[in-house]
Amino acid sequence: MNRHQRRAEDALRKERIARANAELQRDILGASRAFDTAFQAEIADELARDGQGRAVTCSAGCAHCCNQAVFMSFGEARAIATRYPAAAKAALPEFERQLVLQRELGLPQGQRTLEAADKDPEREAFLARWFLAKIPCALLDKKTQRCTVYEARPLGCRALAVVTPPAKCEAVTAETPVEERPVGFEQKEAYELARGQHMAATHRRFGRVLMGLMPQMMQWAINHSDESYDRARAEAQR
Numbered sequence: 001m002n003r004h005q006r007r008a009e010d011a012l013r014k015e016r017i018a019r020a021n022a023e024l025q026r027d028i029l030g031a032s033r034a035f036d037t038a039f040q041a042e043i044a045d046e047l048a049r050d051g052q053g054r055a056v057t058c059s060a061g062c063a064h065c066c067n068q069a070v071f072m073s074f075g076e077a078r079a080i081a082t083r084y085p086a087a088a089k090a091a092l093p094e095f096e097r098q099l100v101l102q103r104e105l106g107l108p109q110g111q112r113t114l115e116a117a118d119k120d121p122e123r124e125a126f127l128a129r130w131f132l133a134k135i136p137c138a139l140l141d142k143k144t145q146r147c148t149v150y151e152a153r154p155l156g157c158r159a160l161a162v163v164t165p166p167a168k169c170e171a172v173t174a175e176t177p178v179e180e181r182p183v184g185f186e187q188k189e190a191y192e193l194a195r196g197q198h199m200a201a202t203h204r205r206f207g208r209v210l211m212g213l214m215p216q217m218m219q220w221a222i223n224h225s226d227e228s229y230d231r232a233r234a235e236a237q238r
């Protein structure tokens with residue numbers, strides 16, 4: 001292959017990667033936005049039905065739930081790293097620190113299938129352990145308490161809303177009795193639909209579906225090039 005052919009092939013490869021990244025963004029963010037709309041509608045219905053005059057108390061600048069351990073697909077991580085490269089890179093040292101904390105708290109490491117994550121009997125216990133350790137998300141702006149990747153935040157971050165005063169979320173400790181904990185809404189029916197769409201988009205882009213906790217997924221998404229995914233995919237298909 002001569003120099004011109006190599007250049008032409010390189011240009012084609014870059015174009016293909018840019019198109020695949022754009023499709024991943026469109027599919028992941030499209031499913032997430034549709035979920036937001038459906039989630040709000042489901043909550044409004046539920047509140048109207050229970051007739052107690054309650055309203056969602058979550059608002060911008062309140063980030064107590066950003067201490068949660070977030071499970072996400074690799075597609076979501078890659079969509080964040082592509083759309084918000086500066087915020088993702090700035091968070092990398094904190095993600096690496098959190099990988100060490102994850103080990104210390106006994107949380108699962110590395111990648112898992114969606115099924116393994118869903119069926120893990122320890123899931124609720126380790127999610128609680130992380131939340132109670134009050135470790136803020138690496139993507140949270142600590143001054144403004146706002147998400148630095150808000151438009152592309154994972155589905156898990158969108159699937160939470162409470163109707164109790166925000167101070168209640170802040171005050172939760174391991175000792176807080178269950179009846180005094182915030183009253184909230186979590187994953188609704190629309191979540192399963194959006195999650196399925198995320199899985200499909202991730203599979204289309206990377207040839208498989210990887211799930212994991214945010215520090216690991218984000219570290220891989222930031223540190224690896226598009227070319228390396230293409231190589232891994234080609235090898236997996238051989």
Ligand code: SF4
Binds near residue numbers: 137
């Ligand atoms: S990604 Fe954004 S919304 Fe989700 S936990 Fe982190 S800071 Fe909060």
